[in-house]
Amino acid sequence: MSVLYDMYSPTLFGIVLQIVKIEETAEDILQEAFIKIWNSFDKYDTSKGRLFTWMINICRNQAIDTIRSKQHRVGNKTQDITANERAFFSADALKPEHIGVREMVDNLSPEQKMVIDLMYFKGLTQSEIAEEFNIPLGTVKTRARSAVKVLSSFFKGRA
Known part of the structure; x- marks a missing residue:
């Protein structure tokens, strides 16, 4: 430990x-x-x-x-x-x-970046994002899923 x-x-x-x-x-x-x-x-x-x-x-x-x-x-x-x-x-x-996460997030589209910033750096749920920004929940989920795919490709490139 x-x-x-x-x-x-x-x-x-x-x-x-x-x-x-x-x-x-x-x-x-x-x-x-x-x-x-x-x-x-x-x-x-x-x-x-x-x-x-x-x-x-x-x-x-x-x-x-x-x-x-x-x-x-x-x-x-x-x-x-x-x-x-x-x-x-x-x-x-x-x-x-310091570990490069922010730089990777900065490479996302503005919509994806907003969702990831709010979810992972601010701690909001997808439902809270949808409600606060008046975006359909399905749209928030799609943006999050596509952002994770993009970020995943960055991490695979670093491995």
């Missing part, structure tokens, strides 16, 4: 911090995610993808679950704005841009 933590925690922390924007919350989420990773390690299937990708998904889902929770939303309303700004602009925070 310590080897996994040493290898992946800086990048995973950056991804979680990008979602929650508060350093202390990101630290708690990362700890919870690593416990979940350790406890469900037997469920990891190498045929479905890389270990790092599996770990990113667990961390990302943990972060999204946290920001959607009522407790977080109520606590966040009373959070000092300067603390949010410090977390967001922290010089040593590793963000997804």
